[in-house]
Amino acid sequence: MRDEAPRPLTAICNALQEQIAHGLLPQGGKLPAERKLSELFDTTRITLREALGQLEAQGLIYREERRGWFVSPPRLAYNPLIRSHFHAMVAEQGRVPATEVLGARLIPASVEICELLELPALSSVYQIRRARRVDGRLVLYVEHYLNPAYFPGIIDFDLTQSLTDLYSSEYGIHYGRVRFDMVPTALHPEAAAPLKVSAGSPALRITRINRDQHGRLIDCDLEYWRHDAIHVSVEVA
Amino acid sequence: MRDEAPRPLTAICNALQEQIAHGLLPQGGKLPAERKLSELFDTTRITLREALGQLEAQGLIYREERRGWFVSPPRLAYNPLIRSHFHAMVAEQGRVPATEVLGARLIPASVEICELLELPALSSVYQIRRARRVDGRLVLYVEHYLNPAYFPGIIDFDLTQSLTDLYSSEYGIHYGRVRFDMVPTALHPEAAAPLKVSAGSPALRITRINRDQHGRLIDCDLEYWRHDAIHVSVEVA
DNA sequence: TAGTGGTCTAGACCACTGA
DNA sequence: CAGTGGTCTAGACCACTAA
Helix, strand or coil, X not given: CCCCCCCHHHHHHHHXXXXXXXXXXXXXXXXXXXXXXXXXXXXXXXXXXXXXXXXXXXXXXXXXCCCEEEEXXXXXXXXXXXXXXXXXXXXXXXXXXXXXXXXXXXXXXXXXXXXXXXXXXXXXXXXXXXXXXXXXXXXXXXXXXXXXXXCCCHHHCCCCCCHHHHHHHHHCCCEEEEEEEEEEEECXXXXXXXXXXXXXXXXXXXXXXXXXXXXXXXXXXXXXXXXXXXXXXXXXX | CCCCCCCHHHHHHHHHHHHHXXXXXXXXXXXXXXXXXXXXXXXXXXHHHHHHHHHHHHCCXXXXXXXXXXXXXXXXXECCCCCCCHHHHHHHCCCCEEEEEEEEEEEECCHHHHHHHCCCCCCEEEEEEEEEEECCEEEEEEEEEECCCXXXXXXXXXXXXXXXXXXXXXXXXXXXXXXXXXXXXXXXXXXXXXXXXXXXXEEEEEEEEEEECCCCEEEEEEEEEECCCEEEEEEEC
């Protein structure tokens, strides 16, 4: 390895990577202001932000809209083969889950939802919008769409709890077959706002289409995860 | 919806999105030069590149290092539960696969590889590095690490073909249990170069740890996919 | 060799956050 | 209200690609 003069961008990335790897910046800790950093590295804010963007893409740091840059906590393990809801999954990994309900209402199903749930045109569906936290950090925005035929009046319950539990205790419905679809993409404005990140941030969109114990399509979830918040594990026998 | 004056960045994104959605720019087609576009939208290259970066994050367009911006082709479906190798998977979806061998040699195993394959310290492993294309586009960089005890002399075969087939026909070994781990991240320089993209581009890293029919750890793959090239589907019974 | 993308400089204004 | 991040301007030089 020869010691070539590194480009400013690379130099900044390496320096910050090293500091983070050696724990000099605490997890969840805030980085200094962009102007401070650009001064420190003797460069412009444009270049500095380019470097921060690369570290963000790697999942080492993340942004909160207008609040600054922070060191990313460890990723959560997400296993689609294990039937476990959010709170249980998070708690099992020694982290602290939290859920916030953003809205719940009966709406006309969009074309996309009609197709996913195999509903006739102009159907109504329950839409539940929630934001979820791990250790206080907003990491997930979900839209649930439920076939109202199976869950009359569900939006009057406390929806901060697990829907899985509600299905079971109030409606006698349990999950059966599930289809997952995972796509690396960017957050659209409606998902970015509740997560308090800027639209266009990288994300992992996970679509779940759920059937019950009788094979009936009962609901689907559109999940938008911060791309640095999870890793997906699957074990195949 | 009121008609607020949209910010330049948003306006550029929307305009390009629309053009692409309506097929005015052909799939795989090249966008005009950045300077042309910035002139067209009456803005600077910095701002224009910001917009292109957002579309890239969404997976609508992609970059080839120093060659320009192109419209992304449709994503490939990747199903970890279906035991199928790259060429078969791609061909089944009506696309054209291609493989290029970048190198094959016996090397001392890194700490990471020792752990993944449960090898003692200072073990040797076969490393096979390959790049894969779909319809001519470079989409995947893979490093395979094989336990040499099970595959003596394998690097002297034609390695552009499927390893699965080689294992079976030459060594009588078949895949058994497999562990997948998927992480949205960015390409490091060693993975970016063979894919001819700039380091730091968003990517999906898929680690596979494979066992044979007797449950022995035989090899592992470190796959780096362009983030806009695939979507992962899993069906759970 | 002309034109392109990759990188960088040196500023600026605005909207919002947090004290 | 001071400071921050979000956005934008108007240039520049270099290394590389494609003709």
